[in-house]
Amino acid sequence: MTALLWAMVRARRGLAVITLLLTALAAAAAAAGPLYQEAAAVSLRGVEVAAATVDERVVTAQTGDDPRGGDQPLRPYVPGMLTLSGISAQVVVTGDQGEEGQQGMFLATRTGICEHLTIVKGRCATGEREVVLREDAGAELGAQPGQDLEFRAPPAGSQDPEPPAAVRLTVVGFYQAVRLDDPYWGDREILTGLEQPAAFATERTVAAVDGSRMRMVDLLVTPSAFDDMDRLRDDLDDAESELDAGGFGVDSELNKLIARIEDGESQLASSLLLAAVPLVMLCWLVLFIAVAGGVEQRRGELGLTALRGVPARTRWWLATAETSVPVLVAVIPGYLLGYALTALLATIVLPGSPPVYLNPASALYTAAAVLGALLAGLLAQVRALTTPVLGLLRRARVRRRGGLVGGIEAMVGALALVAGYQVAAGEDAGAGGIGLLAPLCIALGLGLVAARAIGVPAERLGRRALRRGRLRTGLAALTLARGGGTHWVVVLLTVVFGLLGFALSARDVAAQAWHERAQVQVGAARVLQVESLPAASLLHAVRTADPAGRYAMAAMRVNVNSETKLLAVDSSRFAAVALWPDAYGATTPAEVARQLRPAEVTPLALTAAEVEITVTLDRIEPGAKAGLTLRLVGTGGAQSSVRVDKLLPGTHAYRVATPACAAGPCQVRQLLVDLFTPKRYLVDLTVGDLRDPTGKTVLTGAELAGHHWRLPQTSAARPVPEMAPAAGGLRVWVDNVLTPDMRASADPAPDPLPLVAAGELPPELLGAGGTVRVPITRAGTLPLVPRYGAHGALVDLQYADLRVGGEGDAQEPEVWLSADAPADLVKRLEANGLKVLGERDAAGQLHLYQEQAPALALLFLAAAALTGVLFAAGGLLITAVLERGRADGGLAVLRGQGVRERVLRDADLGGRFALVLAGTVIGLLAAVLSWALARGVLPVFGDGGTAVPPPDLPGPLVAAPIAAALLVLLTTCLLATRVARGSEGATS
Amino acid sequence: MKNSSLTGLAVVCRRVVHIYRAEGGDVVALAGVDLDIAPGERVALVGPSGSGKSTLIALLAGLMRPSAGRVQIGLVDIGRISEAELARLRGTDLGVVLQGARRNLLPYATVLSNVWLAQRRAAHVRPADLEPPERILSLLGLTGLGHRKVQDLPPGAAQRAAIAVGMAASPGLLLVDEPTSQLDRTARDEVLAALEAVNTERGTTIVAVTHDPDVGARLGRAVTIRDGRVGSEGRDGREFAVIAGDGTVQLPPDVLDVLPPGTLLSVEHANGKVTLVTDDHSVSVPVASEHV
Known part of the structure; x- marks a missing residue:
């Protein structure tokens, strides 16, 4: 038996290699899903942690000087988090100028401080009674390295007759002002020196200063902390309990980050695993076509074994072993191929190039894919093994009528269509997950139905063309209508183009949406968040720093008690500074500025x-x-x-x-x-x-x-x-x-106050601390407004300040900068009294969207769809290879009846072209249908944000890769014709 | 050595009719064949193309079921048994050798592998009676060729290998379609010698379809199928007309040349002689009974 089996496999090693290759690809695709998912999750954690605000990355805890901590202060440990502890004391520092030059400071220490300070002069304070000062504070004090300064707690009040004792500390160096967005500082103003500069010393030095002290314990998260969410939660709970018990007040926004990462990971998990499904199914389909073609080739042999009365079990085993042996041999290479390809993909496209590790899920998926391949192989030979002996022994294949099999296929197709619709309709917008299977169901359904239906018009066309003497067209159309396995190739192409069209549209639309949202959400090329100050000061500082009004614009939020959020902008600079993506519609920013500020106001x-x-x-x-x-x-x-x-x-x-x-x-x-x-x-x-x-x-x-x-x-x-x-x-x-x-x-501003809004207008504004109702009017409408998207409104900042601004500071003051803003503009702004706390830019925001879970999922979806094109090309070549061994000789038999070689070649090629074009058209139709039904399920934004809705239609550039795919397949047709006819030339 | 369990099977055809259903109209391939073949007999089915001999052998092989009539192999009416029983029959008692040696063999496998495969059913059903492949090969003059691949065999050897495969399960009836076509004289003689050896050694009933009258002559009994019926039968160099089960008899072609269709004949039976006389007495055909 083994010898016979080996002889069989060797005799048709081409088919065996194809089976092995296809199964390996199916196994690779199946393994790639879970492997990529895990790598993408690691990458996602890195991206989300890097993009998180500082307070989302730290758990901060503090208490008054902790006598219970004693020599061993609390240092809770959470795997994946850095525990930073320290103490601080408020001090007054006296330099050479005596009391005249006294300066308030915080004297503090923190774990690993010297590694995080940038020393510009001298060295870090490592010894007792040493201190390092911020360079500007040192300059104000006129201090030099080596100089002693007096540090004492500030006087508690006039009732205290005795001033606190001073401690003399030696200045050993100066450090550069720290970056506020460095999570190491835990967003602690004491350390970042937002109010008062900080001086750093060792813990014993700080403890030596009399007066009250604050003990800080901060847990700083790293991406690896999120490896196991449940464990992280438990550990955090334990740490918080420990800190609570120690008398610490705990504060954190970490839960927001955990929730975001969890959402992203679940989005990835559901989307990626399902993105691999179509690829695996395509492999099965191609394998089915290959095995069915192979079985067709060895009908005679199967007939022979039946003629010899070989027991059914042996017949089945002989027939299936030829498929199942290569399928089983392909398991491990396929899995390793999937691993290698995923590792390559992860290195090239995933942010942070995370390592890829083998995991049980991928093995399970591979097993399922291989099992599917075995079933596909079995299914492909069921028909041959159930055909009567005489049918198998006949040289000419008898064309079966559609009958039961056709009916079942059409029914499965219809069911797939319905399932696609239901899956698409049943999912929440942007949910991804199972909804992503909708395009596959729809393409498969349409493909099965259309592949059956296409035969009738093709046959009619073929007969008509033959009657009119158009041999090439006639034979090509008849090949399309009757060719063995033709309809499976149509199904394959439909699925491939259906998925490709959908995946490319999805990626294109998502890319447009990311671009638009980044521009809308940030508003300008760069946006600086500045320290709170009155609106008039903000306006004045920006206008003074950029007198021409070309590069900078003041903006702030105005509180409104409605869903619509209100942004105040300096209209005079709006057109020059605000980014203006197409999503804003036809209205120009200059028009919007005019609508916001119909008249110049001259204050008294x-x-x-x-x-x-x-x-x-x-x-x-x-x-x-x-x-x-x-x-x-x-x-x-x-x-x-x-x-x-x-x-x-x-x-x-x-x-x-x-x-x-x-x-x-x-x-x-x-x-x-x-x-x-x-x-x-x-x-x-x-x-x-x-x-x-x-x-x-x-x-x-x-x-x-x-x-x-x-x-x-x-x-x-x-x-x-x-x-x-x-x-x-x-x-x-x-x-x-x-x-x-x-x-x-x-108040010279117009009344009612003009607003330009997207969506509902708030009913009114409240001014003067909520005591004054300010009537408003809609001066213009935009589909989206900068920063707040579909639910927002704009107002002129000066009007808003005059009308609703109280005596307090502006809410969330910002300075928007254009892309070509001069490099020194930020310094000029700072020179005019603005203190920059942070910065966001549209490019960075776009970059973030491009690295979040939906992007990683859509990338895989597109890669899978493009791989599908290769499978389709492979499928075309496989059918050509199988045609070489056809017992009935195909169109070549017509040569004996006087049909010229050239006509036969053209008809052969034409038949293949017609097949590809038919599959492409039906596939694109499936893509359009899927897009109409299922585009809502696309995950576009990691946070599920709907403020900037993605566009309904992809851009025209989507056509380019589709055209390229078509070109590849048409070229494959040329090659396939040569392959299929090569044997005819040889045998004729 | 003649094994009693391996004796040949009788074949009985009674009024066998076979009609091919086709879109353009039905075609009657066999129009009432009556044929009896004794166990261990060697019979050649001869006749012009399209006469129905291949249909008849396909019916004998159980590849098709007769539209009417009875086809019996041994004691089994193969028109009435299930596919499974038919498969068992093909695997044990019925050897079939298709036209064209290569169609009977897996080309990439060795001769031994082919024989081994054909023995699978018999190995399962009656393992004790299974003959070693080598012995079968030696019977057919293929000693030493067992490990050769079929595709490497010369035509005569390939045809003998095909017969070896047909004989692999030691069947009681061997049906062979055109065993000598496209073979040179030497190869043809080898094949016929092989068939004779099988028949002599094993008592296997052999029915061969052939165009070659010499083959018919060598097999001893040649049944001519004409227009879907048994037209005549040649035995030991003599040609006989055969009376069918319904009493009809096909006249030999040379008689038909002088008696065109529509000719009225009177049958005169006197003194043990049967004479066919035309209406105008211009032609009389004496038909003598062998027994008379």
Whole structure:
């Protein structure tokens, strides 16, 4: 038996090699899914951890000086996390200048501090009584390396008569200001020196300073911590319990990062494993075609064994062994091939080039793929083994009518279509997972149905062409209609092009979406987050640093109580700085800027160190006292108030100091009449000219009267004064028994406030700390707005500051920079008082999207689909190889009937072309159908964000790889024709 | 040595009709064949192309079922048995050698492997009676060629190898289709000698389809199939017309030349002689009974 089997395999070693190769590929594809998934998960952890904010990467815990810690302070251990501990004390440092030059600092220590400080002069503090200072703090103190400075705790208050004892520490070096985004510092202002600079010393040195100390324990996460999520959670719980018990207050945003990584990993797990399924199925299909063709070749032999009455078991064994032996031999090489290809893919495309390890899941998948290959092989020979002896012994193959098998295929096809639809419809948007099988089901379903259906028109066309004497067309069409195994090749091509079209569209659309979202979400090429400051200061600093308005724009968030988020931008620079992807539609940024800021506003401004305010008090309730307050905002955004305490009846000039307005113009933001009355609130006054000490009018009464003043919202319980222009200036009067709200804001911004929005407009804004309702109007609509996408609105920053800005700082102030911003712009911004806390850029954001789970999954999907094209080419070649051994001789028999060789060759080639084109058209149809039904299941963003919806259609460039695939297959047809006809030439 | 269990099987065909169903209309291939072949007999089926002899041998081999009538091999009516029983029969009692030696053999395998494969059923059913392949090969003059691959054998040896495969299970009936076609004289003689050896040594009934009258003559009994019926039979150099089960008899072709279809004959039976006389008495064909 073995000898016979070996002889069989040797005789058809070509087919055996093809079977072995296809099974190896199926096994490789199956193994690649889980292997790639694990490697991609490692890569994903690295990407997500790197992209996380510092507070998402650290668990911080602190307590007052920890007497219980004693000599062995708490240092909880969590695998994959670094435990950083330290203590800090607030100190006052006295240098050579004595008390004049005293500086507040934090004296601190931290695990591994010297490895993380960049020493610019001297060395790190490693010995007792040594200290290293931040270079700017050292410069202010005038300290030099080797110099001793006095460190003492700040005085606790005036009640404490004894100042704390000082400790003399030797300055041994200076360090460069640390990077705020370095997770080592754990986002601790004490260490990063955001408020006060930090000086670093050893733990014993810090402990030597009297006064209160803070003990810190931070757990810094590394990507390897996420290897086992359950263990991580348990360990974190244990660590937190331990810290709690030690009296530490624990704080962390790590759970957000854990959740994000878990989401990404589950997205990867479901998407990648399923992305390998079509590839494995394609292998099975090609294997089926190959084995079925091989069986067709050895019909005679099978007939012979039946004729000799060989027992059924031996017949089956002989028939299947020829397939199953190469299939089984292929298991290990296939698995190793999958490993090698995955390792290569991981090295080339996965961020961080993670190592690939063999895992049980991949072995299991390989086993399933090989089992499938065995079944495909068995299935391919079932028909031959159940055919009667005489049918097998006949040389000419008898064409079977569709009948039962065709019916079953059509039914399976229809079921696959329905399953595809259900899978697509049943999945949540962007869920990936099982939904990704929808294109395969749809392509397979359409392929099975269409491959059966295509025979009828092809046969009709062929007969008609033959009647008209068009031999080439006729024979080509008949080959398509009747060729052995033709319809399986159509199914194969349909599935390949169905998957390719879908995968390429998916990747293209996702790439567009990433690009758009990166641009939309960041807003500009670079965005700097700056330390909190008043909006006017932000605006002033940016405008001063970039006077031409070409490179930088101030922006901030405005709080709104609605789903729609509101972003305030400096409209005058919006067009120059904001990125403007196609997703924003046809409206240009300049138009948006105009809509946001229909009119320039001129605030009431004055420049003078002192002003004389002319006020005419016409009436006042007897016994009452009236005063006048002006709220001013300086050029740098500094706010100040000047006040005339008591107004006298008649016209008087009152002199007030306005130091904030000495250097440059400051804005008059608010005018407030203070009225103290025993009875009725009655006052009538006119504010006239404001003059500087030289008598020059800095603000005329007419200007005051002509300005737009906004009064608070009135109610029956809260009256407001009346205001009107008068001969001497701005007249303000009130006569009411209830306490009036006498604040009048100088607000030249349009009313209602113009907004440009995507989606719903918030009903109104609240100003002045929520006390004032600000009416708004939609000045324009965009499909998406910068930063907030489909649910957001824009407003002019200056308008917003005038209308809703209170006396507090701007919310989340930012500076947007254009891509061509000069290198020194950030320094200029800092010189104008902005402290940059962090930076984001659109390119970095795009890079992040390109490395997150959906990108890794879609990449694999596209790679699998492109590999499918190779399988299809292989399938075409295999059918050609099998045709060489056909007993019926194919079209070659027509030579005997006088058909010219050239016609036969053209018909052969034409038949193959028709096959490929038919498969391509049906496959692309399947892709379109899949796209229409299942595009929603595509995972596009790791966070599932919907603020920037992906486009509905892929770009035209998707056609290029599809055309290339078609070209490859048509070229394969040429080769296949040569292969198939090579034997005819030899035997004829 | 003649083994009693390996004696030949009788073949009986009674009014066997076979009709091929085709789109353009049915074709009657056999129109009532009656044939009796005794155990151990050697019979050649001869006749022109399309006469139905290949159909008849296909029916004898159980490759097709007769449309009507009975085909009996030994005691088995093979038109009525199941496929499984037929397969068992083919594996044990019925050897079939198809036309063209190579169609009977796995070309890449050795002669021994081919014989081994053909013995599988018999090895299972009656292992004790199984003859070693080497002995079968020696019977057919293939000693020393067992390890040769079929594709390397000369035509005569290939045909003998095909017969060896047909004989592998020591069947009672060996059906051979065109055993000598496309062979030179020497090879033909070798093959015929081999068939004779099989028949002589084993008592196997041999039915061979052939175009070659010499083969018919060497086998001893040549049944001519004409127009789907047994037309005549030659025995020991003499040619006989055969009366079918329904009483019909096919006239020899030379008689038919003088008696065209539609000719009316009167049958005169006198003094043990049967004479066919035309209506106008222009032709009379005396038909003498052998027994008379």
